Amino acid sequence: MSEMILHHYPSSPFSEKVRLILGYKHLSWRSVVIPMVSPKPDLVALTGGYRKTPVLQIGADIYCDTALICDVLEHLQPMPTLYPEPSKGMARTLAHWADNTLFWTSMAYNMQPKGLAQIFGNAPPEVAKAFIDDRKAMAVGLARLRPADAAAAYKSYLRRMSDMLDDLPFLLGEMPSICDFAMYHPLWFTRIRASVLADILNATPAVLDWMDRMAAIGHGSMEKFSAADAIAVAAASMPAPLHDTHDNVFQDEHGIALGSRVQVSSESFGPEPTEGELMAATRMHYTLRRTDERAGTVHVHLPRIGYTLKAVKTA
Structure with a gap:
């Protein structure tokens, strides 16, 4: 190979x-x-x-x-598998939801003016404009949430994730599944790239602890x-x-x-x-x-x- x-x-x-x-x-x-x-x-x-x-x-x-x-x-x-039994179908279904609904909700929240100011803070203004124009061209026909609506939905999704972690180290069990990786990356962007807005995560400490466990996996060689x-x-x-x-x-x-x-x-x-x-x-x-x-x-x-x-x- x-x-x-x-x-x-x-x-x-x-x-x-x-x-x-x-x-x-x-x-x-x-x-x-x-x-x-x-x-x-x-x-x-x-x-x-x-x-x-x-x-x-x-x-x-x-x-x-x-x-x-x-x-x-x-x-x-x-x-180690991304699709453990017996929750393979559930993991795939939740991952699809995360990559589409959770992701776009988090991005609508992250891309409010305060978040954009941090993300592009050290770049010339034309860099932020080029990024926004590029993503608009890629998102033709895609419904976009307003930041306030996204914040409300994001908080609800975080509470639901926290409920999933009441008795488990990962969302569906003792080990990560595709569900964990798909739900992690939108939250990672908020926590790392738009950290000025990351206070939204503080109401769900179980989610923050889970994020620490995910981040500790690392990127390999x-x-x-x-x-x-x-x-x-x-x-x-x-x-x-x-x-x-x-x-x-x-x-x-x-x-x-x-x-x-x-x-x-x-x-x-x-x-x-x-x-x-x-x-x-x-x-x-x-x-x-x-x-x-x-x-x-x-x-x-x-x-x-x-x-x-x-x-x-x-x-």
Whole structure:
């Protein structure tokens, strides 16, 4: 197996989710720091359009979205598991809620003027403006809470999490599950990156203690790596054979045959499409083959849940 390369940036909440999982599974990885906002030419050379953070690269295989990245890491390093029985289904369901509802609630709270002033306090005003404009472009059609409404919801969610921790060190048991990592990263951003607003956490000391246990997991063994080197790794590699994947059933929900030219896009945030030849449509993910002049031939993998597939019309 080629070494894992994570394309991320330090203040990205979803990257913190994956960095902690890499630590939990005692994995070594290479770190490529990408820009917070577009343009991201080196990342797009690998993904073909997808520009959300983070992206996991293994040779010429490019994995997008943390829901899929977590499944890949679980397959490569099954223990300790992210999906313990008998709460596997509950853990996945709560993680999905956390990545969508809890995350956007926390971000609406964090991005009020007081939070923005801290997050971008040492940067020129144009940096904050570029970030806000970039995220607005990525969030077309996405409903956004006002900070006051977000604060009320955030407090309720924190109380519910505290209730889950009454008799347990982690949200669903004695060990962390995907639920813990998905619920942690939005709170991490409040506590670490928007700490001027972190008083909201003080009413739930059990949650703060749990956050300390999660933070203590660490990020595993990391080595700095350049974007140019990551692209060179892709160009020198071949995508892994699809028959070696753990989920190789063709599940046709669209009437689109394998080998068709297609686009896959996020349903909501970050709708930029990735276009390529449909190589797999399993029950969990899509695989697109595409060729880039720098990265060579790569397979880009995206989840099914939260993404749309459509055929590209040819002349």
